[in-house]
Amino acid sequence: MSKIIDTAHVFFFVVGLEVRQEFAHGALRDTSRARLAVIAGVASVALPALVYVLVVGAAGAEGIEGWGAVVGTDTAFMLGALAIVGPRLSGQLRVFLLTLTVVDDFLAVSIIGIFYSEEIRIVPLLVALACLLALWLLGRSRQWSAAPYVLIVLGLWLATLSSGVHASLAGMIAGLLIPAYPTRRHKVVAARQLFRDFWQSPSASSARAVGRGLSRGVSVNERLHEYLRLPTALLAVPIFALANAGVDLRGGLLVDSLGSPVTWGVVAGLVLGKLLGIGLATLLAVRLGAGRLPEGVGMGSVFGGAALSGIGFTVSLLIIGLAFGTTSDLGRQATLGVFVAMVLACVLGWAIFKVAARRWGEETADLPMTLEPPVDPEVDHIRGPEDAQLTLVEFVDFECPFCAHATGSWEDLHERFGDDLRYVVRHLPHHPHGPIAARAAEAAANQGMFWPWLDFVFTRQHALERDNLVDYAVELGLDVETFTEDLDSAEVAKRVERDAASAADSGAHATPTFFVEGCRLLGSYDARTLTAMLESSRRGTRTQEIPA
Template sequence: MVVFFFVVGLEVRQEFAHGALRDSSRARLAAIAGVAGVAVPALVYVLVVGASGGEGLRGWGAVVGTDTAFMLGALAIVGPRLSGQLRVFLLTLTVVDDFLAVSIIGVFYSDEIRPVPLLVALGCLVALWLVGRSRQWSAAPYVGIVIVLWLATLSSGIHASLTGMIAGLLIPAYPTQRHKVVAARQLFRDFWQSPSASSARAVGRGLSKGVSVNERLHEYLRLPTALLVVPIFALANAGVDLGGGVVADSLGSPVTWGLIAGLVLGKLLGIGIATLLAVRMGAGRLPEGVGMGSVFGGAALSGIGFTVSLLVISLAFDSSSDLGRQATLGVLVAMVLATVLGWSIFKVAARRWGEETADLPMTLDSPVDPEVDHIRGPEDARLTLVEFVDFECEYCAHATGSWEDLHGRFGDDLRYVVRHLPHHPHGPLAARAAEAAAKQGMFWPWLDFVFTRQHALEREDLIGYAAELGLDVEAFIEDLDSDEVAARVQRDIASAEASGAKMTPTFFVDGCRMVGSYDARPLTEMLESSRRGGRTQAAKA
């Protein structure tokens, strides 16, 4: 389970570095909902079990955590047809939930603490921080320190899950750095021209340097954790002997009902009501496309505690004891009830409040208009590719060469439309400059020219490009500052918001937003699918 919580820590660090937790209002809402989703279930458990007192109270920590994998699986089955944004919200919330849960495990369910191994473990954490600060790209030093950390923590008496998550939080994460990707491309070219073991090793090192060690470790461990660690742990701890009157004893056990009430009702009320109050008080905001009905449905699914709950039960009671078996049965019943409750809430939300989806829009708004949009290729082409671009974006099709690959494949069967979504520092000015060039019939030459000069997009640079391309510079400057050009760029920004485009590049194939990888290969597959008439399947790809 240390590996499981280490992976959770890696995910948390990624969310803070370049994910949902970068948005302070969403991070704040997730923190509020996450804390309430831990405190309220624990309170409900204590209220149910407290009257009987005794050893049963020790199991309060079994209701605080959520099994993220099972919850997301249930969401995919019983949730709205499209639930991407709700999924992001629940993932962000469980980041806080898991951190608090693993902290509780480490503090309240640890053995007698031994100071020397504990000092070694603390030294390992400091070493991890120092290695991260040095921007070490190789995974080997991190893995070596984490192994020593794990062994030291086991000897210290503190449950290793706590340091597993802290270690994951200390592994640096950052967005992919374009200059390192370009350097890796040159190394691959060297290998292509002269293949050898040394050049192949250089390519591998170059590719690794382009992606943070956090993301690489997460990629290595994600599937083994999901396919091996969690199932093996669940199989080892979920077995319940229903013979010998266990069911009858459980039905009369405050521990069983405390687990059920804490997970099913506590999670629903804690997360749902805390989110509702926080949004109404302006303390945070929900992701776009997510309504409160969907939030309560997701809150209900958060009552699937399974893995974390079983871990605490094994520490609090011993899974084979009477209390342990009663608690385990409560967790399994809560898992079923939470799923059914979530399904019911989603159905009501769709019927009563029209919340049929909990995601960003998937359809282009507004449709391509030849009188307004910039179109490259025949206006009546069979296929339409719309790209929202920022002239400072290093991953747009004109910066990566994807457009050339697509045009070479589809030719006149494809029309290509560009709309603006400026979000980099120089993006708004560069977008207006492109529209100023379009006023002189030079949009596409401008686009091709300026995308090769992304490093220089100041006002003086743009005016210089206008002169190099032979534009009327005075008219260009006048249009650059005009309200008409600003309104034209704003039209595209409004289209992006209405279409669910948040970052660049975002692609639409025949009006359907593409999700996932956006290099030439998946774009080609989606266009081919659309050409064969499989637009619905393409949109789900």
């Protein structure tokens, strides 16, 4: 059992890191979506426990104390099952399920501590709480180095193991306390200068300075997540499986279990309780306006994910061991119920996903991947031949520090592909000065000056107030009176809104977002990556990275 706890600490730490990123600069910045996941998470604990109590209690059988076995979801196995039986693209559904399972597992671990822990050691528990406080203070101090966080997390792990509290609880909270934030442009610029120093005078000290500068540019959360993500995925699930590989069915246990209210209480609680708890709570919350589903996720996909949440496995087996003991008859009957529920949950989830795809068109549960509408030379701003072999579309915000004209990627691409590439820009204003800057670009476009304006203003991102934009119009020789009229016109505003609607329909929610030959690019968008994608498109061998 200790192997389960040790591995659970690491796995749930990684889960906590990922959820913190989503809250900081991902889908869960929207409080209504985060609130929906919390509502579903609470329901996914309450209804399964109620179902178990009703099934076992109605039979008047012993074993009612095992109700905690059905409250938790095994996140590792649930996500693995989602990757196998879920939609081809399920990134947004995955984030939703991750968030509600954090709530689910937090409550489950709290239940273990309150109802199933025989001995809580106060001193190690206080040490663990002190470690959590230290993590919070470290994050507040904007400490960029990962080493202090790692040391405190190791201390937290040891203290939690000694305290008698389930290690996954501490792991999740620790991950949520590691700070995450979007990469800041000035940190990237500083790292570039350090690399230039190393280029001009290579030495151990300048190399160390480059490493430190690069680390400062990316949040501790993302760096730790990158280091731990793959090892955790490769090791956590196998260790979970090996630690719980078998259940002894000798001595007529199988026949006894099939007639045991405890077995069927576990099956009903995990399979029906999770399905109805998450599914109905989400549906009701959405209908009442208490929360919003993630973009690209339909209710059919939610019910499919709810069914997969019936995979209790690790947490369920842990509580069964605490409630009954793993070698008792009740313990073995409940354990068999967990395995039966695991199989049924996967089959039920697969069936629901298939029905959702066929009847409601929910073939994906993620943001769209295809550019909508396609490039139209009559409407879009195109640099390069209109009939060029390759098309690169970028959604930009004039205040975005990472868009291609700000970073120089476009210059590299144009040098490489020349007239074989047409470059299209669409607006996605989401920074404070983005809307007025986008309208100003369209006002300049009305005078045939979109591209000169783009090149000029991207070098002046620090000054995008209205007066600044009018001054730029003067410097570029535009008709200022016409420019200011167009800047406030409904026609120009509608043109920018068209691009913003295109971004939403195409799955672009931040800048820069690139589309290579009409397919949204995931991951890195540096000039080397864009060049490789365009080259593979030209050869007809382009592949698109699909997130797990």
